[in-house]
Amino acid sequence: MAENAPISSGIYSLFEQFGSIIKIEKDQPIFLEGERAEDVYLIQSGSVRINKDTESGKLLTLRIAGPNSYIGETAVFCEVVYHSLSANAVEPTKVLTLNRSLLEKYLTSDSERMMEWMKVIQTHNLKNQTRFRDLLLHGKKGALFSTLVRLSNTYGVRQENGSILIDYPLTNQELANFCATSREVVNRMLNDLKSGQIVTFNKSMITIHDLNYLRREIECDNCPLTICRID
Structure with missing residues (x-):
């Protein structure tokens, strides 16, 4: 699997210093749609499929996230504290998990890291916009x-x-x-x-x-x- 470009060392250091390592077996969920969003995840190895359940019962896969990707990021600085998507390991996967409130605290107190995080979110938003454009x-x-x-x-x-x-x-x-x-x-x-x-x-x-x-x-x-x- 091709890896993403290296992520910023500033945000990575937060996950490395305050996060915990979790190993997930193939086909096991990391989080499910509707669960309370307590943590944000940084994939270290493996790959994760991000899905959305539709009202008609079909499954919509939005992305396959690989190493150096954030997942569960949509809950950060959001009043909605439940996951709107599900994440399942495509293969044996290792992630760093960091408490959402703790991440918000450190981002708020560091403008440089906040800018880095905004770039991450903006990139994800642009990817989703272009996917939905093609579908619509x-x-x-x-x-x-x-x-x-x-x-x-x-x-x-x-x-x-x-x-x-x-x-x-x-x-x-x-x-x-x-x-x-x-x-x-x-x-x-x-x-x-x-x-x-x-x-x-x-x-x-x-x-x-x-x-x-x-x-x-x-x-x-x-x-x-x-x-x-x-x-």
């Missing part, structure tokens, strides 16, 4: 195409023939969760892309042969690569 403007197709583009920017490995291998295994159901739709709908769209020689897939690995096609279909705004990612 282009429907399920836009959600899938956007997900494939973001996966290529996060885990893509360029091949000698110019194609891009997404070096992260995903089932069609997991792709469907990114689009809040059914596996059958994603199957049809992927088969259409395969027929058009846009993508090919081998088991759970996808190779993109025409990334520009996907970007044109969702009227890509050429967002910075720090924003157009799945993590």
Whole structure:
């Protein structure tokens, strides 16, 4: 898994000095939607899937957070003290956990760390805005195409023939969760892309042969690569 850019040493030092290490086994929850938000988490190793349950009963996956990512961050400086999302370990994962009130205290007393934290939140907000834009403007197709583009920017490995291998295994159901739709709908769209020689897939690995096609279909705004990612 590709790691995020190094995080600021100022905020990291708070987690390192005052936080506690927790190990989570694969497929186990770190926190669940509706639980009281007492802590914020910094992933040290492994990966975590961030999900939202929809009213229709479908699962919407918002991101896959890897090392150096914060999760549970939406509760900081927020009057809503319950998690609005769920976090589940995709693989054995280790996190540093820090009490939310303690983090707020140290951020409030240090303007430099506060600015660093604001940049983190702003980046997360921009990622979510662009994801929802693609879903609202282009429907399920836009959600899938956007997900494939973001996966290529996060885990893509360029091949000698110019194609891009997404070096992260995903089932069609997991792709469907990114689009809040059914596996059958994603199957049809992927088969259409395969027929058009846009993508090919081998088991759970996808190779993109025409990334520009996907970007044109969702009227890509050429967002910075720090924003157009799945993590």
